[in-house]
Amino acid sequence: MDNLINIKGVRHAYHTATGPLPVLDGLDVQVPEGGFVAVVGPSGCGKSTLTRLIAGLLIPDEGTVQVHGSRITGPRSNVGMAFQNPVLLEWRTILENVMLPLEIVPTKLSKAEGQARARKLLALVGLEGFEAKRPSELSGGMKQRASLCRALIHKPEVLILDEPFGALDAFTREDLWQTMHKVKAEEPFTGVLITHDLRESIFLADQVVVLSGRPARTQFVMDIPGTGLRTLDDLYTPVAAERLNVLRHQIEVAQGRVPAAAVGPDLPEGPGRPANETVTGPLS
Amino acid sequence: MKSRQILVPLAAVAIFLILWEALVLVMGWPNYKMASPSDLIPAYEKYWSLFLVMGWQTLWRTIVGLVLAVIFGVALGMVMGFSRTMRDALYPLLVGFNAVPKATVVPIVALMFVGWHDFNTVLIAFIISFFPIAVSVSIGLSTLEPEYRDILRSLGASQSQVFWKIALPKTLPEFFGALKVAVTLAFIGTNLMEIVSPHGRGLGALFDSGKTNSDYPLMFAVLIALAFLGIVLYYVVVALEKIFAGWADRTV
Numbered sequence: 237m238d239n240l241i242n243i244k245g246v247r248h249a250y251h252t253a254t255g256p257l258p259v260l261d262g263l264d265v266q267v268p269e270g271g272f273v274a275v276v277g278p279s280g281c282g283k284s285t286l287t288r289l290i291a292g293l294l295i296p297d298e299g300t301v302q303v304h305g306s307r308i309t310g311p312r313s314n315v316g317m318a319f320q321n322p323v324l325l326e327w328r329t330i331l332e333n334v335m336l337p338l339e340i341v342p343t344k345l346s347k348a349e350g351q352a353r354a355r356k357l358l359a360l361v362g363l364e365g366f367e368a369k370r371p372s373e374l375s376g377g378m379k380q381r382a383s384l385c386r387a388l389i390h391k392p393e394v395l396i397l398d399e400p401f402g403a404l405d406a407f408t409r410e411d412l413w414q415t416m417h418k419v420k421a422e423e424p425f426t427g428v429l430i431t432h433d434l435r436e437s438i439f440l441a442d443q444v445v446v447l448s449g450r451p452a453r454t455q456f457v458m459d460i461p462g463t464g465l466r467t468l469d470d471l472y473t474p475v476a477a478e479r480l481n482v483l484r485h486q487i488e489v490a491q492g493r494v495p496a497a498a499v500g501p502d503l504p505e506g507p508g509r510p511a512n513e514t515v516t517g518p519l520s
Numbered sequence: 521m522k523s524r525q526i527l528v529p530l531a532a533v534a535i536f537l538i539l540w541e542a543l544v545l546v547m548g549w550p551n552y553k554m555a556s557p558s559d560l561i562p563a564y565e566k567y568w569s570l571f572l573v574m575g576w577q578t579l580w581r582t583i584v585g586l587v588l589a590v591i592f593g594v595a596l597g598m599v600m601g602f603s604r605t606m607r608d609a610l611y612p613l614l615v616g617f618n619a620v621p622k623a624t625v626v627p628i629v630a631l632m633f634v635g636w637h638d639f640n641t642v643l644i645a646f647i648i649s650f651f652p653i654a655v656s657v658s659i660g661l662s663t664l665e666p667e668y669r670d671i672l673r674s675l676g677a678s679q680s681q682v683f684w685k686i687a688l689p690k691t692l693p694e695f696f697g698a699l700k701v702a703v704t705l706a707f708i709g710t711n712l713m714e715i716v717s718p719h720g721r722g723l724g725a726l727f728d729s730g731k732t733n734s735d736y737p738l739m740f741a742v743l744i745a746l747a748f749l750g751i752v753l754y755y756v757v758v759a760l761e762k763i764f765a766g767w768a769d770r771t772v
């Protein structure tokens with residue numbers, strides 16, 4: 237079992253003014269090398285907290301977070317992050333923004349090579365010709381594309397995306413989904429995608445993890461076979477509809493709106509499984 | 521475009537002076553009530569060398585006070601911006617300090633360091649002007665969205681890298697906004713001290729001597745000279761802002 241990211245039995249609580257706030261309790265997530273896992277769950281259940289654990293920005297109270305078999309004890313330079321807020325720096329051009337990580341992480345690239353790589357990435361996401369522009373001159377979708385390039389410039393082992401398309405309109409979002417497939421084909425990465433869009437999760441990822449309400453544990457895991465390029469039409473097939481149904485039910489369970497058993501038996505033979513049955517077999 | 525930017529303000533000044541002259545003429549005010557621009561010219565002619573010397577005194581002391589205020593204000597702002605505890609501890613103190621009318625502090629400082637006129641003046645310019653700088657820097661740093669920090673921290677960046685690459689540049693627009701206020705305040709501080717101190721120097725002292733000798737045109741001439749210096753200082757800050765934080769200006 238060669239998992240690049242291995243999260244086991246993680247428990248974590250924030251210390252707030254009103255006492256400890258348990259956020260994660262019994263979290264298990266495995267991502268194999270080259271895998272792309274989408275994490276969905278009710279709002280405020282602890283998804284962003286999970287990304288901070290993987291990035292090493294937060295150390296869990298209990299349990300382990302391993303990347304490449306070694307336990308994470310702090311930030312390392314081999315992750316790339318992108319958020320819902322693109323956080324581009326207004327005093328830099330788009331090209332300089334994309335190159336920012338190269339100023340922090342040790343890199344073998346010369347300045348010119350770094351620039352060439354940044355230009356290549358920008359072209360890959362369709363931002364050719366915008367290298368010298370300022371962030372404020374770009375639309376929301378373009379900013380997200382630039383932010384994605386910045387997350388990839390230093391060839392991170394792990395790409396962490398926290399609702400990167402959450403603030404975009406539906407058309408722009410679907411555009412970016414297709415861009416993501418293109419990027420994944422050209423610049424292979426191991427990724428964790430936080431999202432609240434179930435269609436997005438089954439379109440992009442090869443595994444969807446549903447978290448329960450706060451404190452979050454891994455409630456349900458669904459494999460999406462057939463990785464590689466998908467088309468938007470794939471979202472309108474009966475198989476996709478069934479997957480979305482199962483996931484929607486799981487979200488409702490996670491939100492506590494329906495008990496797990498109430499609707500369960502009525503569902504068709506689904507492709508998913510409760511988390512605690514097969515936590516160690518992520519991809520078939 | 522360029523010439524318009526210069527001509528329009530000049531024309532505004534000319535119109536202002538004409539209206540002033542006309543007002544004094546029409547109302548028939550004697551020059552001890554209100555001097556007119558034409559009264560000022562002889563005053564400048566008579567005392568031009570004094571104006572240069574005193575103006576320089578006022579200018580350098582204001583600038584030194586301001587530079588100290590920037591150094592101290594930025595340092596204090598950094599401490600309060602990065603540490604919640606320090607912010608909670610220092611904020612009430614600072615606000616209380618700032619609430620004290622500075623006109624009451626001036627005589628105290630003047631007595632405390634009597635005879636050290638340069639030191640006194642610089643000190644007041646500093647005391648009066650560091651507050652807005654400290655507050656703006658601390659607010660700029662403490663309101664930095666966590667994502668900005670995380671982008672760099674997740675790459676293993678140090679606190680100082682986060683500060684230099686993101687926090688500081690991001691705070692510059694607020695900093696310059698505060699500096700514009702601070703410039704004016706420092707200038708007021710310098711002048712208060714120059715006026716209050718016995719045997720003071722600088723434009724404030726010149727103003728005071730005008731008062732003592734009932735030389736009213738001189739007093740008005742000093743006011744105008746102060747206004748001129750204030751404008752120069754202000755636009756120096758504006759120029760610096762254009763250079764270092766011009767990116768924040770989104771008006772096209």
Ligand SMILES: Nc1ncnc2c1ncn2[C@@H]1O[C@H](COP(=O)(O)OP(=O)(O)OP(=O)(O)O)[C@@H](O)[C@H]1O
Pocket residue numbers: 250251252257259278279280281282283284285286450
């Ligand atoms: N630094 C913090 N200190 C205290 N509490 C926090 C902190 N960060 C997050 N929380 C709390 O922890 C819980 C989980 O936060 P988190 O941001 O991980 O949720 P999320 O699943 O990403 O939410 P959303 O779907 O809205 O993005 C929330 O209730 C939040 O209020």
Ligand SMILES: [Mg+2]
Pocket residue numbers: 283284285398
């Ligand atoms: Mg979140």
